[in-house]
Amino acid sequence: MAQHRIHAGTDIACVGVWDAGLPLAKRAIEGTALKESAARGEVLVIDTSADGRYLLRIHVDEPFVPSPGQRFDTVGNELGLHLGSGTAMAGGCEDFRNPRPQITSAGDRFHVEPSWYRVRVHLNQTEGSDEEEQRAHEEAARALTSEELARYLRLGKALRTGWLVAVVAVAAVLATVVFQAALTLGVLGALVAAAAGWSILRLKRGGYDALHLRYQRALMAAYPPEIVLELNRATGPIPGGFVYLDDPPAS
Known part of the structure; x- marks a missing residue:
């Protein structure tokens, strides 16, 4: 069987x-x-x-x-x-x-x-429904321990924030180049983008990818x-x- x-x-x-x-x-x-x-x-x-x-x-x-x-x-x-x-x-x-x-x-x-x-x-x-999707996420959450789930959610939130900061910083650098804005703004944007990139890399090395893979596998298995x-x-x-x-x- x-x-x-x-x-x-x-x-x-x-x-x-x-x-x-x-x-x-x-x-x-x-x-x-x-x-x-x-x-x-x-x-x-x-x-x-x-x-x-x-x-x-x-x-x-x-x-x-x-x-x-x-x-x-x-x-x-x-x-x-x-x-x-x-x-x-x-x-x-x-x-x-x-x-x-x-x-x-x-x-x-x-x-x-x-x-x-x-x-x-x-x-x-x-028929597909929001309840079905919610049940799938609840089942996927059980693939992680309570401590792992809390860490996964915390790292995920920090990762999304890091990407948002990086995008805004890169946009500031591009604006400086295109519109010849103040050099200080461009330097600041580059520094912020670099810091955000380092933060994202640190989060990934901190185990986020492994937790995300386990969660996604469980999520896929939960869908009918x-x-x-x-x-x-x-x-x-x-x-x-x-x-x-x-x-x-x-x-």
Whole structure:
């Protein structure tokens, strides 16, 4: 039982999951060839109807239960997917067996038990709200101790002040040059800008970047995914295919 969160990008309005151990093709697989591969369970294809990046959460042998206040709709039928190598790839379907991957990386791989899987796809239909954003920030704050959170907020405020002072000081220097204002103003502005720059550097060395990275990672993890896939081991072969987030094209 495991969960994986992957940001899947696509330039052909199509994301999916496939066995990373499949042999590479001579060229990108698309059109009829992609449909035939999907039907054989080599790739689970999700037609998104639009290019972009989609946050996927993949549950392997683990049920998906939406959090309170969230609404997910199951789309399409349950389909088969063969992950015989034990290493799966999630991402844009333009990289399926592509000898020159364009949009996926090693970070888009995850490990499973080699097997056939029954796959169900759920689409997030929850309306975005301020409450959802607030809950995400509250969850991210729990990734830091109370002392770390207080320090992170204090350093963040000081950092923003430092940047503001630096911008104003640089503007004063530029005004001196452009409008030939008093030399004293230019020198003062340069000194203030240098002091602000040193203050910003000191804050970053003081641990702000590390705290910010932890907070942002927790914040991203707290936001609900756009698409959830449930993968459950099964005895195969099982017919595969496409899942359409919008209406499927007319046959």
